[in-house]
Amino acid sequence: MTDIGEKRMASRARLPAFLRRVDPAVATAFGCIVLLLVVGSLYSSNFLSPDYLLQQLKVASFLGVVAAGMMLVVLLGHIDLSVPWVMTMGAMMACAAAGFGTVGHVLAIPVGVLCGALFGLVNGLGVAYLRIPSMIVTLATNVVAQGLMVLYTGGFSPQDSAPPAIRWLATGAIIPGVPNAILVWAAVSAIMVFLYGRTAYGRSVYGIGNSERAAYLSGIDTRRIVMIAFAMSGALAASAGVLVAGYASKAAQSMGDAYLLPSIAAVVLGGTSILGGRGSYLGTVAGVILITLLQSILSVMQMPEAGRQIIYGVVIVAMLLLYGRTPASR
Secondary structure (H helix, E strand, O other), rough: HHHHHHHHHHHHOOOOOOHHHOOOOHHHHHHHHHHHHHHHHHHHOOOHHHHHHHHHHHHHHHHHHHHHHHHHHHHHOOOOHHHOOOHHHHHHHHHHHHOOOHHHHHHHHHHHHHHHHHHHHHHHHHHHOOOOOHHHHHHHHHHHHHHHHHHOOOOOOOOOOOOOHHHHHHHHHEOOOEOOHHHHHHHHHHHHHHHHHHHHEEEEHHHHHOOHHHHHHHHOHHHHHHHHHHHHHHHHHHHHHHHHHHOOOOOOOOOOHHHHHHHHHHHOOOOOOOOOOOOOOHHHHHHHHHHHHHHHHHHHHHHHHHHHHHHHHHHHHHHHHOOOOOOOOO
16 A cells, blocks of 8 residues: 555656646546536537526535535534525525515525524534534434424415515626626635635634644634534525525525535535545535536436435445545645
């Protein structure tokens, strides 16, 4: 194994400098994107048209916002299984707030995002301070959010429709030809790139993911970092829910269920170790686009939802085997 590793390092050293800086996982993800574009063009002549690709980016933006929060949690070596109903709750509460007249319309989006952040904060408190495994606490809060929303709606789809501001945010275009949803994802991406590359918080996230004990001994307030990460994940999941509600013109029961496995798959496809401590946000962006194109091709092939879920599960296991055993590094 040592000889193989040395040969790989030697062959990589012979590459040009700009290629040596490229993460192999990211390069693989972008290579798969090109492959999917070619395959898609064989099934549909419109697959490579600018309008269709722009529509796919618009759809990808919803998943991209969720994956941004999921990556933050995964980098810490945790998981957030509360995404489905935190997302649904954010959408329902935003639409419900809009029913309170002018003030409600103004506060609709902040109310939805704040609800998600509060549930994320509960997750963070449970994981960081009560030391409950993230899988357990996030699954529990997901059920609590589901129960609250079923109680609120009586088990039926809510009658509240998305207000004009939310519909404009998801379907409008402040820049002609570029949907606002893509701009929202671009803004979230810029913030995440700055967070990981330019802040002490981002460096702390990588440090905790590599070794929480070592990070704690070096003076990092690990509990606070973890709590904030889960709060951000909840806020981003709720934000995505608000966007989806605007896209569909209303919130619906279980609207977030379709985003849990794809968000995890997008993160690990981009090369982020599910064990924490290693990954780049560019890889997550590539993973989101890859998953969206894969969904599109499976739809064209009329693949049933059960088949898609099987594919996502296989992808996650395969990428865990491929990247999960790699030594974590910044």
